[in-house]
Amino acid sequence: MTTTTHSRMLILGSGPAGLSAAIYAARAGLKPVVVQGMQPGGQLTITTDVENYPGFREVIQGPWLMQEMQAQAEHVGAGMVWDQIVDVDLSQRPFRLTGDGGNVYTADTLVISTGAQAKWLGVEGEEALSGKGVSACATCDGFFYRGKKVVVIGGGNTAVEEALYLTNHSQDVTLIHRRDSLRAEKILQERLFAHPNIKILWNKAVKRFVGGEGAAGLVGVDLIDTMTGEETHEPTDGAFVAIGHKPATELFEGKLELDEGYIVVEKGTSKTAIPGVFAAGDVTDKIYRQAVTAAGMGCMAALDAERFLAEADFEATKAAAAAE
Incomplete structure (x- = not known):
């Protein structure tokens, strides 16, 4: 048997954004419904140590x-x-x-x-060493590599920004890029080329992430030259995959304005075009x-949704009064 559920506010996603929206909406008496999706809790459920969320002096666990x-x-x-x-x-x-x-779920907002x-490389060792030396967020995990050798894989804005950020923690940062520019x-x-603590390995692709013996984490990356096919090994304590992100917006293609897959909102608000x-x-x-x-x-x-509903309710009440 299928059901139909109506709510004043329906929230898609149960990560920090969705649950924070739920907390505020519930306290406003809107009785929100959260559809948790394929990964309840979002990406933090696959993150181990969290040290930068306000309110906790000690390291906490994402889940x-x-x-x-x-x-x-x-x-x-x-x-x-x-x-x-x-x-x-x-x-x-x-x-x-x-x-x-x-x-079926119907909702006023x-x-x-x-x-x-x-986005991940999909190479050997990447999944097994995730959280054990392999990361996709320098801002989240860079602190754990203070004074250690790290590599960043990628060649776009994200990779360059992460490499520059990591120099706050490491004096040995290597950017690995599969092309020559x-x-x-x-x-x-x-800024990258001028930084004394960053070196670049051109025309190199990661073939595998290499872990140490036993419970040891990442110890290096095996590389292959994209021009000659030569294989080399680069020792490292941490590797940051920075080849971009993919927002989960497939459902909204052709229905909402998107920019490189990201939903476009009015500046300074959460309002979409609808x-x-x-x-x-x-x-x-x-x-x-x-x-x-x-x-x-x-x-x-x-808060934006609450104001929208309040205005809509006021207009409906005014229209009903005028019709009497």
Whole structure:
């Protein structure tokens, strides 16, 4: 049996953005419903040590943080639904969404916080050593490599920015790029080339990530020359894959304005081009992509949606009074 569920606010995604939106909306009495998606808790559920989320002096675990955020959202009145949305109709309010099992969700407002995922190389050792020397976020994990040797893989803005950022922690940063020129903006390239603690390995692709014996983490990367095929080994304590992110916005192609896959919102707000539809977190943020910024955007989305509903209710009441 399929069901139809209506809510004043439907939230897609249960990472920091979605759960923060749920907390604020629930406290406003909107009884939001959170559709958790394929990865309840978002990317933090596959992150081990978290040291940069405000309020915790000690290192905390990503999965624990998301469990606490969900528990807080449920405590103040948010509902959680385990489902994956496969179709959306934003042509009229209430908006209509369909889950993969056929359940239908209608909503007066919609908050999209489906997040984005880092692109990975897909080479040997990458998955096994994730969190054990292999990372996709220098801002998140760079601190753990203070005084150690690190490499960054990529050639775009993200890779160059991560390499520059890592010089705050390491005096031995190597950028590995499969071509002989970078795609990054010129000003970033100039800063990179001028930095004394960064070297570049051109025309090199990662063949495998190499772990140490036993429980030891990453000890190096095996490289292959893209021009000659020669194989070399580069010792390193940490490797940062920086080849871009892919926002989870396939459902909204042709339905919302996208910029390189990211949902476009009105500057300084969470408002999309469709009244009543809001976006928050990594799904709309191609620059920062941090748990704390996602949480802040979730708060913005809930407040924007609450104001939208209040205005809509006022207009409806006024129209009803005029018709009497």
